[in-house]
Amino acid sequence: MRVRKLTFAALAVATVLSLTACNDEDLTGQSDPSAASTASSSSGDSDSGSSDQSDGKESGGQAPAADSGSNDNGGIDKCRTDDLDITASDATIGGDTEGTVAVEFKNGGGQDCQLAAYAGVDLETDSGTISAERTGQEADTTILKDGESIFFGITYPMNDSGGSGVGVTSLVVTPPNETKSFSLEWPGAGSLPVTDGSGSSVQVGPMGSAGQGEG
DSSP states (O other), rough: HHHHHHHHHHHHHHHHHHHHHHHHHHHHHSSHHHHHHHHHHHHHHHHHHHHHHHHHHHHHHSSOOOOOOOOTTTTTOOOOGGEEEEEEEEETTTTTSEEEEEEEEEEESSEEEEESSSOEEEEETTTTEEEEEEEEOOOOOOEEEEOEEEEEEEEOOOOSSSSSOOOEEEEEETTTTOOEEEOOOOSSSSSSSOOOOSSSSSOOOTTTTTOOTTT
C-alpha cells in the first residue's frame, strides 16, 4: 500500500510539472498585443517624423532665394572709364561770345551703366592745368544704355585780345565717380585769354547739357 501511494504521488507531481511547462511555452510563444501595438505605433511615428524632416529640408533647400533688394537704379553699376568711348568735338556756333566743346560718352561696356550729373574736366595748357568749374545746373543720375551716347558741354572764353593767350594742349576728362581719367586732343580754339587767376574761366555742364554739334 505504501509503495502505491508513493507511485501515485510521483505521477501527480510529474503531471503538474508537465502542465506548467506547457503553459510557459504558450506564454513565451505568444506576443503581447499591446507591446506589438506600441512598437508599431512607435515605428510609424518615427517614419513619419523622418519623412516630415526630410520634406522640410527639401522644401527649404528648393525655396527661391529672397530678393536681396536693389538700389534706386535697380543695381546698375556706375559707368567706368574703360567701358566708355570718350570723344570731343567743337560745338561752337558762329557769333557766340564763348566757345563750346561737346564731350561724348558712348557706352561700350556691354551693359547699362549709370552716370552722376557732372564729369571732371581739366585743360592742360602751356601755363599749367585749368580745372573747369561746374555750371551749377541741377541734373539727375542718368542711365546710359549699352551702345548709346550722352553729351555734355564745356564752355570757355574766346581769346579776342590779339595776344597769344594761354595755349591749350589737351583735354582730360574723368567720368563721374571714377578716378581714372582719359586724355584726348582739345578740339576747341587753340588758346584762352590770359586771366588774373581769380577764378576759372572754363565751365562744365551736367550730363545731357549739350548734343552733338550743339552749344
